Amino acid sequence: MKRLYTVFISCICFLFICAAASAQNWKDLAAPKKGTKWIQPSQGSPAQPVWGHANGLQVGLSPLPGPRGLLRIYTPYLGHQEAEVMNFIAFEPIVKRGDHRGLSELEMSTLDNKRGKRFWSANDSTSTIPAREDIPATGIIEKTAGAETLTVYVFSEAFDNGAIVYTRLRFYEDQPYEVEITTYTAPGSKALDHFIVTATMGNYARLRDLYLQTGTVSSGTLWPGYKEDGFTAHAHFPVSSFIKNRNGVAYFIAAPNEKNPSVAAYASGTNDHWKYYGKKATQYWYSKNNNEKMKGLVNGRYAYWASQSPIPGGIAYENFELKAPFVQGCSYVFGVSPLTANDFVKKIKNKRK
Numbered sequence: 001m002k003r004l005y006t007v008f009i010s011c012i013c014f015l016f017i018c019a020a021a022s023a024q025n026w027k028d029l030a031a032p033k034k035g036t037k038w039i040q041p042s043q044g045s046p047a048q049p050v051w052g053h054a055n056g057l058q059v060g061l062s063p064l065p066g067p068r069g070l071l072r073i074y075t076p077y078l079g080h081q082e083a084e085v086m087n088f089i090a091f092e093p094i095v096k097r098g099d100h101r102g103l104s105e106l107e108m109s110t111l112d113n114k115r116g117k118r119f120w121s122a123n124d125s126t127s128t129i130p131a132r133e134d135i136p137a138t139g140i141i142e143k144t145a146g147a148e149t150l151t152v153y154v155f156s157e158a159f160d161n162g163a164i165v166y167t168r169l170r171f172y173e174d175q176p177y178e179v180e181i182t183t184y185t186a187p188g189s190k191a192l193d194h195f196i197v198t199a200t201m202g203n204y205a206r207l208r209d210l211y212l213q214t215g216t217v218s219s220g221t222l223w224p225g226y227k228e229d230g231f232t233a234h235a236h237f238p239v240s241s242f243i244k245n246r247n248g249v250a251y252f253i254a255a256p257n258e259k260n261p262s263v264a265a266y267a268s269g270t271n272d273h274w275k276y277y278g279k280k281a282t283q284y285w286y287s288k289n290n291n292e293k294m295k296g297l298v299n300g301r302y303a304y305w306a307s308q309s310p311i312p313g314g315i316a317y318e319n320f321e322l323k324a325p326f327v328q329g330c331s332y333v334f335g336v337s338p339l340t341a342n343d344f345v346k347k348i349k350n351k352r353k
Contacts, residue, residue, distance in 0.1 A: 038139075201318070217237075
């Protein structure tokens with residue numbers, strides 16, 4: 001019976017792989033439905049997997065442009081065009097007594113031998129069997145703690161280190177520039193020490209200043225002499241150094257140090273997709289499960305990923321994340337505010353929620 005079940009699952013996976021391989025260009029997929037509050041995938045045909053606020057932050061998945069194994073963060077309210085990614089979020093679980101992170105963007109898929117772990121969406125927490133990327137779940141609209149919400153689950157195939165994880169994405173109508181990401185292990189997973197959801201493309205917006213209780217910390221100060229084409233080591237900041245609102249919720253905040261990031265002189269040969277346009281914005285994390293062991297981590301790059309092109313203005317933060325001991329159902333919130341960092345800090349210091 002076990003052998004028959006294995007063959008059955010293998011056949012299902014093969015069909016999904018064949019269907020995905022025949023998928024058309026992402027622009028040929030059905031466009032998402034946009035209502036007054038929410039944007040959701042169309043149903044009944046291969047469709048673009050996009051969820052979120054109709055006029056705020058949105059999240060997409062492959063086969064939309066970009067590497068597999070990443071959530072795409074869209075911010076059209078900053079003047080960005082369709083499918084323009086402001087940042088990516090990767091899944092990086094660390095198993096107990098393990099010494100390295102799983103890397104959702106870089107590991108090879110065991111389903112089709114392509115780079116990047118396969119992500120798929122569902123309307124519940126039980127859909128652990130791989131599903132087609134281009135037949136996305138609608139997401140569920142309901143009332144949560146008095147506010148209307150849109151919820152969708154995003155699953156990943158197993159990681160090379162034995163982690164099997166998924167997340168719940170939830171958007172709240174009164175928080176148009178945020179997405180809540182709740183982290184879980186699925187049945188059969190190895191136990192975890194950490195499940196890091198990391199924003200991986202801070203270099204696009206050229207994030208250079210961290211805002212902490214003691215003031216700003218610049219990437220140039222942390223790594224003044226670094227001019228290589230790889231990643232720096234991570235810098236760690238305890239949650240006690242974060243800026244807090246009146247209820248003690250701690251925010252890890254990063255922003256560009258340029259007055260207008262859309263105006264920059266790029267080195268010859270810099271790929272156009274690195275050239276930022278649109279309004280300046282402030283990116284941030286906070287957790288709804290504050291833990292005294294939580295830390296904020298950043299690393300930096302002097303040259304854009306997979307290139308020798310130096311970043312205009314010098315080294316900038318690339319990965320930007322929270323790291324805490326894993327607890328099933330721990331929630332992290334990622335946001336991209338159109339406010340300047342100083343105005344955003346003033347706002348949260350007066351915020352009671």
